[in-house]
Amino acid sequence: MSINTNTLDIRHTIWSWIARNLTNNVSFKAYFEPLIQLFFPQWRADRFRSSVIDVRRESDDMYSLVIKPNKQWKGFRAGQYIELTVEKEGAWVSRFFSISSSPRYFNDSGLIEISIRIQENGQITPWLPQALKAGGVVNLSQAEGEFCLADSTTISGVTASTPTTKPILMIAGGSGITPFRSMLQQISLNGLAVSKPVSLMYYARSPEHFLFKEALNTYQQQVPNLTVNFIDTNELGFFSDAHLLKYCDDFAIRDIYICGPSPMIMHARKVLQNQNVNQEQIHYEFFGPEPVSLEGSGQASSVLFQQSGKQVTTNKDEPKTLLTLAEDAQLKPLSGCRIGVCHQCICQKKSGVVYNSKTKTYSDTGQEEIQLCVSVPVADVVLAL
Amino acid sequence: MSAASNNARPDSATLELFAQDLDQIRSNTMAKVGQKDANYIRNVIRVQRVSEIGGRVALVLGFISPVWWVVGVLLLAFAKILDNMEIGHNVMHGQYDWMNDPNINGRNFEWDHAADSDSWRRYHNHEHHTYTNIIGKDRDFGYGLLRLSDDTSWRPKNRWQILTYLNLSAMFELGVAYHEVAGERIFMGKRRKTSSLPITRKELRNAFFSKAGRQFFKDYVFFPLLCFPMFLPVLAGNFLANILRNLWTSTVIFCGHFTEEVHTFSIEDCENETQGEWYYRQILGSSNFEGRRWLHILSGHLSCQIEHHLFPDVPAYHYVEMGKQVQAVCKKYDIPYNTGSFGKQYLTVVKRVLKYSFPSKIEAASV
Numbered sequence: 073m074s075i076n077t078n079t080l081d082i083r084h085t086i087w088s089w090i091a092r093n094l095t096n097n098v099s100f101k102a103y104f105e106p107l108i109q110l111f112f113p114q115w116r117a118d119r120f121r122s123s124v125i126d127v128r129r130e131s132d133d134m135y136s137l138v139i140k141p142n143k144q145w146k147g148f149r150a151g152q153y154i155e156l157t158v159e160k161e162g163a164w165v166s167r168f169f170s171i172s173s174s175p176r177y178f179n180d181s182g183l184i185e186i187s188i189r190i191q192e193n194g195q196i197t198p199w200l201p202q203a204l205k206a207g208g209v210v211n212l213s214q215a216e217g218e219f220c221l222a223d224s225t226t227i228s229g230v231t232a233s234t235p236t237t238k239p240i241l242m243i244a245g246g247s248g249i250t251p252f253r254s255m256l257q258q259i260s261l262n263g264l265a266v267s268k269p270v271s272l273m274y275y276a277r278s279p280e281h282f283l284f285k286e287a288l289n290t291y292q293q294q295v296p297n298l299t300v301n302f303i304d305t306n307e308l309g310f311f312s313d314a315h316l317l318k319y320c321d322d323f324a325i326r327d328i329y330i331c332g333p334s335p336m337i338m339h340a341r342k343v344l345q346n347q348n349v350n351q352e353q354i355h356y357e358f359f360g361p362e363p364v365s366l367e368g369s370g371q372a373s374s375v376l377f378q379q380s381g382k383q384v385t386t387n388k389d390e391p392k393t394l395l396t397l398a399e400d401a402q403l404k405p406l407s408g409c410r411i412g413v414c415h416q417c418i419c420q421k422k423s424g425v426v427y428n429s430k431t432k433t434y435s436d437t438g439q440e441e442i443q444l445c446v447s448v449p450v451a452d453v454v455l456a457l
Numbered sequence: 458m459s460a461a462s463n464n465a466r467p468d469s470a471t472l473e474l475f476a477q478d479l480d481q482i483r484s485n486t487m488a489k490v491g492q493k494d495a496n497y498i499r500n501v502i503r504v505q506r507v508s509e510i511g512g513r514v515a516l517v518l519g520f521i522s523p524v525w526w527v528v529g530v531l532l533l534a535f536a537k538i539l540d541n542m543e544i545g546h547n548v549m550h551g552q553y554d555w556m557n558d559p560n561i562n563g564r565n566f567e568w569d570h571a572a573d574s575d576s577w578r579r580y581h582n583h584e585h586h587t588y589t590n591i592i593g594k595d596r597d598f599g600y601g602l603l604r605l606s607d608d609t610s611w612r613p614k615n616r617w618q619i620l621t622y623l624n625l626s627a628m629f630e631l632g633v634a635y636h637e638v639a640g641e642r643i644f645m646g647k648r649r650k651t652s653s654l655p656i657t658r659k660e661l662r663n664a665f666f667s668k669a670g671r672q673f674f675k676d677y678v679f680f681p682l683l684c685f686p687m688f689l690p691v692l693a694g695n696f697l698a699n700i701l702r703n704l705w706t707s708t709v710i711f712c713g714h715f716t717e718e719v720h721t722f723s724i725e726d727c728e729n730e731t732q733g734e735w736y737y738r739q740i741l742g743s744s745n746f747e748g749r750r751w752l753h754i755l756s757g758h759l760s761c762q763i764e765h766h767l768f769p770d771v772p773a774y775h776y777v778e779m780g781k782q783v784q785a786v787c788k789k790y791d792i793p794y795n796t797g798s799f800g801k802q803y804l805t806v807v808k809r810v811l812k813y814s815f816p817s818k819i820e821a822a823s824v
Contacts (some may be wrong), residue, residue, distance in 0.1 A: 432484075
């Protein structure tokens with residue numbers, strides 16, 4: 073295996089060396105990309121061009137895209153996410169979404185589903201359904217992420233239904249249900265594969281906000297060891313010690329999976345820690361981009377420099393550019409004119425909103441190239457620096 | 458500021474209004490940037506790819522008839538010009554960064570040119586575009602080879618600088634590649650005591666050899682060998698295509714900065730400069746030439762050098778339209794706007810090179 077990987081690596085290195093020498097591009101695919109796009113619009117060298125089969129409404133503010141991934145796409149494990157890229161007004165925009173359908177379903181039908189919550193004031197999520205209605209094209213990355221059931225090694229190609237060994241507690245908040253839907257669909261389609269109990273505590277702010285309600289009820293009927301609790305926060309309040317004892321009193325011996333909005337995850341972790349639950353038992357995944365609130369730009373925000381692992385908090389009374397913040401944090405990003413002319417300090421923003429003081433515009437929430445020297449953070453920002 | 462004309466710098470209140478007008482032009486244009494621009498640049502890249510591949514094939518077909526060889530040379534030169542000017546130069550200014558496309562991105566782009574793009578981004582995007590025509594800060598003014606104003610004193614070698622200019626033009630690609638290395642005086646002459654480089658001199662030297670070597674390998678080793686029986690014709694064709702590209706790019710750039718009326722500035726001129734003063738300096742330090750659409754595209758829209766210097770990161774495709782508005786604003790505030798036909802502008806370049814080949818009257822009197 074390792075020899076194989078090595079030869080592949082070497083071959084890849086040689087090819088990209090030749091491509092760079094002959095075409096000044098990172099790969100031959102990249103060099104030919106604009107020509108290939110003539111025949112396959114939106115084709116990309118490093119992504120998988122996939123077609124959207126259906127856009128299905130799930131609720132008032134939620135819809136699912138049914139996607140047929142490109143043949144080269146390698147599949148996924150239940151709980152993983154993908155980066156979805158589309159072209160909007162000439163610009164590629166990317167967002168991360170959990171896959172809400174199961175690997176087993178993908179094996180049987182060749183389709184995957186991702187379920188998307190419409191962000192108020194968002195630039196992408198409200199626009200996508202219209203843009204893709206008549207069978208649009210999207211680009212997928214390979215699946216990523218480790219938020220998977222510990223022993224659910226069922227990659228799509230392998231339909232082995234390894235039974236889970238430890239009982240499981242799943243805690244979902246709002247659209248954080250999507251990876252769990254994938255896991256539960258997998259369990260249900262694989263038949264009676266669960267030897268130990270699986271319990272789901274699903275929180276939403278009102279009855280009409282529960283997604284996949286029918287499907288979840290069906291899984292509950294099909295899988296003897298599965299319990300699903302729909303918890304209306306308006307009526308019953310947020311996740312608490314009392315809820316734990318009421319819905320899943322043996323939580324201490326379970327593997328616990330949490331997915332939902334950041335405050336909910338923080339809160340749930342605190343409750344579990346107070347109950348002396350072992351850290352290693354707790355798995356969690358933050359879900360989706362933060363909502364945009366430009367009015368809140370007066371608040372302090374945090375900037376995470378991803379590659380160096382440093383994090384700083386801004387002072388709201390004294391706005392500083394990202395370049396200054398990075399330099400204050402002892403980082404040395406490449407920079408030049410410091411007035412937004414030379415574009416040397418360009419850096420990739422992974423997420424968050426910045427204000428460009430030169431163009432006087434706010435950025436989008438997703439991944440994009442920004443100029444450090446004229447950008448001021450207005451919401452929590454993650455930079456590839 | 459030394460200027461050939463008598464226009465005095467407008468007061469700061471006027472320049473403030475002037476800056477607001479220009480900012481307005483910029484934001485009006487940026488509001489229009491979108492799908493059309495993305496399609497445009499992708500189409501230009503397509504034409505470049507087809508010309509490059511077609512050109513290399515045609516060169517080999519030279520064994521059928523020399524006409525094919527000539528077609529090959531022209532196509533390849535055309536592809537290189539498109540790659541360097543309308544694509545590379547503009548992409549590397551970050552004009553298409555908003556597309557979020559890693560292959561059409563200011564930070565990643567590498568061009569079909571001997572100059573390492575990182576080096577070029579440092580001295581061109583930063584130094585030249587920030588300190589345009591400031592003697593002592595913008596090494597692009599005369600490239601350390603030519604005397605183009607009275608700001609530098611006359612030396613005997615300036616007598617034949619028209620020949621130096623023609624040489625530089627033919628080898629422009631290497632001049633551009635060597636520019637930063639020479640500025641640091643890495644191989645000969647006095648080393649700069651303080652270096653503002655964010656990389657070590659060794660890294661700079663390696664980048665220079667690696668990129669220039671790569672280009673040399675491609676055009677003068679790999680492709681000629683690949684078409685072995687046609688080794689010499691392919692080699693000669695590639696060489697000629699590179700020369701044609703060099704002559705063209707050099708001419709375009711000289712017409713954008715070294716026409717007769719272009720002004721120079723001193724370091725004091727840019728201290729605590731306001732946006733209006735910066736705009737004003739960019740306009741006085743640049744010149745345009747007029748022509749048809751193909752001329753604009755082949756020059757990478759550096760035919761609109763003034764607009765390029767005012768708005769280096771606005772997609773160049775819009776410069777022609779913006780030019781009319783900028784010219785109107787300049788007229789409103791009585792600020793000189795230097796434009797003319799390509800031929801006329803080129804003549805004034807030659808005139809300028811010749812004029813400063815000789816000492817100025819004051820200097821001559823003191824000699």
